[in-house]
Amino acid sequence: xxxxxxxxxxxxxxxxxxxxxxxxxxxxxxxxxxxxxxxxxxxxxxxxxxxxxxxxxxxxxxxxxxxxxxxxxxxxxxxxxxxxxxxxxxxxxxxxxxxxxxxxxxxxxxxxxxxxxxxxxxxxxxxxxxxxxxxxxxxxxxxxxxxxxxxxxxxxxxxxxxxxxxxxxxxxxxxxxxxxxxxxxxxxxxxxxxxxxxxxxxxxxxxxxxxxxxxxxxxxxxxxxxxx
Amino acid sequence: xxxxxxxxxxxxxxxxxxxxxxxxxxxxxxxxxxxxxxxxxxxxxxxxxxxxxxxxxxxxxxxxxxxxxxxxxxxxxxxxxxxxxxxxxxxxxxxxxxxxxxxxxxxxxxxxxxxxxxxxxxxxxxxxxxxxxxxxxxxxxxxxxxxxxxxxxxxxxxxxxxxxxxxxxxxxxxxxxxxxxxxxxxxxxxxxxxxxxxxxxxxxxxxxxxxxxxxxxxxxxxxxxxxxxxxxxxxxxxxxxxxxxxxxxxxxxxxxxxxxxxxxxxxxxxxxxxxxxxxxxxxxxxxxxxxxxxxxxxxxxxxxxxxxxxxxxxxxxxxxxxxxxxxxxxxxxxxxxxxxxxxxxxxxxxxxxxxxxxxxxxxxxxxxxxxxxxxxxxxxxxxxxxxxxxxxxxxxxxxxxxxxxxxxxxxxxxxxxxxxxxxxxxxxxxxxxxxxxxxxxxxxxxxxxxxxxxxxxxxxxxxxxxxxxxxxxxxxxxxxxxxxxxxxxxxxxxxxxxxxxxxxxxxxxxxxxxxxxxxxxxxxxxxxxxxxxxxxxxxxxxxxxxxxxxxxxxxxxxxxxxxxxxxxxxxxxxxxxxxxxxxxxxxxx
Numbered sequence: 001x002x003x004x005x006x007x008x009x010x011x012x013x014x015x016x017x018x019x020x021x022x023x024x025x026x027x028x029x030x031x032x033x034x035x036x037x038x039x040x041x042x043x044x045x046x047x048x049x050x051x052x053x054x055x056x057x058x059x060x061x062x063x064x065x066x067x068x069x070x071x072x073x074x075x076x077x078x079x080x081x082x083x084x085x086x087x088x089x090x091x092x093x094x095x096x097x098x099x100x101x102x103x104x105x106x107x108x109x110x111x112x113x114x115x116x117x118x119x120x121x122x123x124x125x126x127x128x129x130x131x132x133x134x135x136x137x138x139x140x141x142x143x144x145x146x147x148x149x150x151x152x153x154x155x156x157x158x159x160x161x162x163x164x165x166x167x168x169x170x171x172x173x174x175x176x177x178x179x180x181x182x183x184x185x186x187x188x189x190x191x192x193x194x195x196x197x198x199x200x201x202x203x204x205x206x207x208x209x210x211x212x213x214x215x216x217x218x219x220x221x222x223x224x225x226x227x228x
Numbered sequence: 229x230x231x232x233x234x235x236x237x238x239x240x241x242x243x244x245x246x247x248x249x250x251x252x253x254x255x256x257x258x259x260x261x262x263x264x265x266x267x268x269x270x271x272x273x274x275x276x277x278x279x280x281x282x283x284x285x286x287x288x289x290x291x292x293x294x295x296x297x298x299x300x301x302x303x304x305x306x307x308x309x310x311x312x313x314x315x316x317x318x319x320x321x322x323x324x325x326x327x328x329x330x331x332x333x334x335x336x337x338x339x340x341x342x343x344x345x346x347x348x349x350x351x352x353x354x355x356x357x358x359x360x361x362x363x364x365x366x367x368x369x370x371x372x373x374x375x376x377x378x379x380x381x382x383x384x385x386x387x388x389x390x391x392x393x394x395x396x397x398x399x400x401x402x403x404x405x406x407x408x409x410x411x412x413x414x415x416x417x418x419x420x421x422x423x424x425x426x427x428x429x430x431x432x433x434x435x436x437x438x439x440x441x442x443x444x445x446x447x448x449x450x451x452x453x454x455x456x457x458x459x460x461x462x463x464x465x466x467x468x469x470x471x472x473x474x475x476x477x478x479x480x481x482x483x484x485x486x487x488x489x490x491x492x493x494x495x496x497x498x499x500x501x502x503x504x505x506x507x508x509x510x511x512x513x514x515x516x517x518x519x520x521x522x523x524x525x526x527x528x529x530x531x532x533x534x535x536x537x538x539x540x541x542x543x544x545x546x547x548x549x550x551x552x553x554x555x556x557x558x559x560x561x562x563x564x565x566x567x568x569x570x571x572x573x574x575x576x577x578x579x580x581x582x583x584x585x586x587x588x589x590x591x592x593x594x595x596x597x598x599x600x601x602x603x604x605x606x607x608x609x610x611x612x613x614x615x616x617x618x619x620x621x622x623x624x625x626x627x628x629x630x631x632x633x634x635x636x637x638x639x640x641x642x643x644x645x646x647x648x649x650x651x652x653x654x655x656x657x658x659x660x661x662x663x664x665x666x667x668x669x670x671x672x673x674x675x676x677x678x679x680x681x682x683x684x685x686x687x688x689x690x691x692x693x694x695x696x697x698x699x700x701x702x703x704x705x706x707x708x709x710x711x712x713x714x715x716x717x718x719x720x721x722x723x724x725x726x727x728x729x730x731x732x733x734x735x736x737x738x739x740x741x742x743x744x745x746x747x748x749x750x751x752x753x754x755x756x757x758x759x760x761x762x763x764x765x766x767x768x769x770x771x772x773x774x775x776x777x778x779x780x781x782x783x784x785x786x787x788x789x790x791x792x793x794x795x796x797x798x799x800x801x802x803x804x805x806x807x808x809x810x811x812x813x814x815x816x817x
Contacts, residue, residue, distance in 0.1 A: 035261070038254045044512035045519045048563045062348060073588055074268045074344035081268075085346070135267075141283040145265045145292060147314035149305070197305045199313075202347060205262040209348040212255040220509055221563025225343070228585045 010178050013185045014103045020192035027196040028204060035208065049221030058218010062210045071225065084128045091125020092157075094118045095164045099188040102181060106171065115172045122165040129158030149198050157200070160187050237321055240365035244318075245301055247364050248294075251357050251473075252302070259354055260298045262347045263288055269351060272344035274590050275334050278611040287341035290330055291351040294358045324367045331358040332369050333604040336596035337469075338556040343587060360471025368470065371600035376466050379479055384462035386430035391813065392785050396433045397456060398805055399788060400441040404448065406798055407441070408664065413448045415440070418490060419455035424529070425492035426456050427463035427483055427507070429500045429632040436632075442659035443498060446530060449667035450538040454496075460486030463497045464632075465506030469597030473514050480511030487521065494522035496529050499653045501555030501631035502595070509562050525564060527630050530658050531571045538668040541575050541661040550576040550657075551624035553638060554589040555631035563587075568630050571654055575661040580622050590614050592629070594637020612641035620647055627651045684712030685804045690731065692716045694724040694750070695739040695768070700792075704737060704768075704799070711800045721745025725753055728760045735807055738786070740769040740778065748778055755783035764810045766803060768794060 006014060047054055053061075061071075069075040075082040098118055101109050109115060132154050136142045167184040169175040195201050217223040269287040270276050276285045283289065292314065299306025299315035306315030318324050339352040362368055363376070378387035394417065401414040416422070424447070432439045447454045460482040467476025487495050497504050504525050512519045533539040552572055558564040565586040572579055582589070593612040598604065619627055619642070627638055627649055638651045664670065691713045693704045698719075705715045716731055718724035722745050728736060736754070740747035747767065755761050766788030767778065778786065788806045790799065 035254065035257060038252050038257045041253045041255065041513070043509075044517060045509050046523075048509070053563075065348070066346060072344050072346070073584065074272055075346070077271070078268070085266075139267070141270055141286045141289075142265070142267055144283040145267070145286065145288045147265075147312065149313045150265050199264050202262050202264045205258055206347060208254070209258040209262045212258055213342070213348040213350060216255070217563070220561065222560060222587060223563075225587050226565050228581055228583075 007178060010182055010185075013182050013189075017099065017103065017185045017189045017192070020189035024192040024196060028201075031196055031201065031204060035205070043216060043219045047219055047221070053218050053221055053224060055215040055219040058216070058223035059211045059214035061218065061224040062214025063207065065210060066206075084131065087121065087124050088128045088132075091121045091128070091161055094121040094125070095160060095188075098122070098164050098168060099185060102167065102171065102185070109168065109171050115168055119165050119168050122161045122168065126158055126161035126165060129154060129161055133158060147199075153198055153200050156187070156191070156194075160184075160191065163187060237319070237324070240324065240367070241318060243365050244297070244361040247361050248297060248301070248357070251360065252298075255350070256353065256357065257298075257302075259291075259349045259351070260295050261303070263291065263295065263345075263349050264347065266346070269341035269345050269349075272341045273335075274338075274340075274593065274614045275607075275611045278613045279607075284330070285334055287335070287351045290335050291349070291354040293327055293330055294354045294361075297361075321367075324362065324365070327358065328362050328367050328369070331355055331362060332372065332597075332601055333607060336556070336591050336593065336598050338591035338595055339560040340556070340588075340591065343560060356468075356471045358471070359469070360473065363470045363472050369601040369603060371602060372466070372470050372597055375597070375600050376470050376472065376475060379462070379466045380475060383459060383482060384430040385464050385466050386434050388430050388433050389784075390458065393433050393461070394458065395785075395787055395806075395809060396437050397440065398809055399802070400437050400444060402798070402802055402805055403441045404444045406795075406801065408445060408448060410448075410669075413444075415444050416455040418458050421491045422453045422455045423493050424452055424454035424496045425487050425490055425494070426454055426496050426498065426526075427461050427503075428456075428498045429464050429503055430462050431632045431636075432498065436635075439498065439653060439655055442655045443526060445659045445662065446533065446539060446655065449662050449664060449669050450533040451668035451672055452533075452538075455490065455492065457486040457490060460484075463495075463503040463507045464500060465503065465511070466597065467514065468502050468506045468510060469600075476506065476510060477514035477516065480507055481515045481517070483507055484511070484515065484517060484521075494524060496524055496526050498526050499630040499632065499655055501557035502633055504564075505557035505561050525558070525567075525630065527564070527568050527571055527654055530654065531567055534571070534574060539658075540663045540666040541658060542663050543574060543577050543661070545661045546576050546578075546626075546657060548625040549578040549580060549623060550626045550628050551580050551582045551619065551622040552585070553582065553592060553619075553627050553629040553634055554586055555629060555634050556589070556591050556595055558630060559587045559589060564630075568628075568654060571658070572628055575654075575657045576626075576628075580624060582618050582622050582624075584618075590618060592631070592634040592637035593641060594633050599633060599636050599640075609641065609644050612637075612644065616641050616645035616647060619649065620645075625649050628654060628657065630654055684710075685800050686807070687712035689713045689735065689803075689807055690716070690733045691803065692718060692724065692727055692731065692733040692736045694718045694721075694736060694742075694747070696720055696742040697739075700739070707796045707799055708803070711803075713803075721747065721750035721753075724750055725757075725760075728754060728763060729757070732760065733763060734810075735803060736763055736765045737768050737803070738765050740767060740774045741771050748774060751778060751786065752783055764788070764806050766790060766806055768792060768799075 065071055069079060069082045136146050163184045167180040170180045214223055265288055273287050279285045296314055296316040299313055300310055300317050306313050335355045337352040337356055341351045375385045379385040397415045405411055405413045463483060465476055465479040467479060497507050508523045552569055593608050593615055598608050635651050642649055691708055693701055693715055695701050696719050701717050708715055716727050718727050720742050738747050764787040767786045768790045770792035772791055788802055790802060
């Protein structure tokens, strides 16, 4: 549907953005092919506890782990950190939604509930991004395990959240001009091209690692965990 | 670094690259690429919690050591701009030593971090792979090298020789018969077509044979058709710790092949966490064999006997508070958490859980082969503070565990932190709690066979009794002469050696604590003298603490061992068995 009448500059940036997405899809496809090119393994032993669980149940449990903060000690004891994780990633979803909807369904983004939700998530994620930058710089453990890619990714993502929030403000007319949208789409395009080569692509691997681990531990009888 | 050293190191790193390429499976690569360095694994590790000032203890840092090598050689970004993603290779022997220290000295592969990673990164598996790469190029702690060598060459990780193993079983057979008062009770060896083939940890044969006798008592009481194999009896596997899948496969295959050869229906694995994981879970994968036979932990076996009414136990026999320590390998890697508790609740009326427990339990700190790496002992014991606090909070006097490694690790930390409790296994508790009169064995019809009266059991045997106490010598002489033996006496070590050379007796009964040349020294000399070294020796001592000393000598172990005071019938019975076995060996030599 014709969403809006962009300026030639914004229109060009939108095209770049969609092109970047196409490149990312291709690179991600190659990336998954690469991952699947490695040898698959299977457990040759009999199931450990077939009356209680199995590989499939273990895989479901493992995959759903992200939605069960009570399931892992690390999220149970660090519930605040889990909440920041959840909001941060909802911010990512909001940012991606903003980038694509702004090119095809701009009026939708002008709806009060939608714009408020997107801005709340983006600015909250921005604040969490700042906290994460501080955490990565100040905690000795985090400094030790961080690479330039880790620092760059969190910096850029935090900036992207902030710019996304400003873009939404411009879409609802609280900020003048389309400069924010241009900058935001360009930064999004950069991410689409950069992400497959950086740690940010972890979400691509997430289902694979969780399912593989879940299948193994389900087959052996460990997943789902039995609590005392 | 000299040119030669440089060449050697380059070769080692090339070997590591080649092996890494072979170990890259989908799930391993997934764990290598999915880490986001979020630090969530940090507080899951007992090394981190006990070393809060050392960031290098964090699990992701340990896994990163392999990740760096992987990214450098296999990852797109890492191979083009390595510094950007931390891709790197070791260059020198010093680099390899640092990796050795991290992979072997700061992680017990307990998998607690794995279960706490939001991404499902299996850090413990990555650390094991790093151990495997280092082991392949000879960079490993000396203890790991020695134990791996024994497992490859002797067939078990403690280098227990076949004859010593069989002697121990024979000895335990005697113990069993005298304890249950049934002369037919014994430990069957290589019996074909039985229901159960029982496999053990070599630690049991070498240091703690009581657990073999306890298990034998339970099998006997249940009226089980069982056997122990003369070979392929070691269910433990140092391949799990060293990261050597070939050793893992070879060790597991020995057990499986023996089971096939004997035609036993199931392999029962004595209480050992890594042994169970290696034999039951990883072994078929390493050996490349699809499991089409039954294997179970002895915990399941004992529980089944109780449920089937084959054995009966007394809940109130034990009058101390117990707690249960979950072995990492059983709970996290094999999902065994409930059965041990069910069994423990049947023999202990005062059981309390430690917190956390089950798959969230902390490592005993002796896992991952840590007990064989003495160079890391101070660090290990510091990391054990977490476990010590956990145990102390329960107020338990007995820590029960289903793992031999945990027995050693926990005993060590209990002593170090002065917790004033002891460690036991379920097999000990169940054997002690048996109500023999109500077990299956007592319900079997007794077959009474009239036998001709036997000749005196030691008729014609010549035995040298060595003891510095005249009263003991008189006692031994009287008992043994009544059993038909001809006796020589010696009051000290020198006299004993001289008489052994002169008379070449069939057996020597040796006291350890004697004036002048003591029994330990005398034993070493006996074993070093080519003329008399084959004479069987049975140690008869009132100092059980010397036992370990004599077994640590680099000479063949004594053929028998008895604690004073000895009972007359046990003395005669043991001596007769030793002499029969020696004769058997002579005939088959």
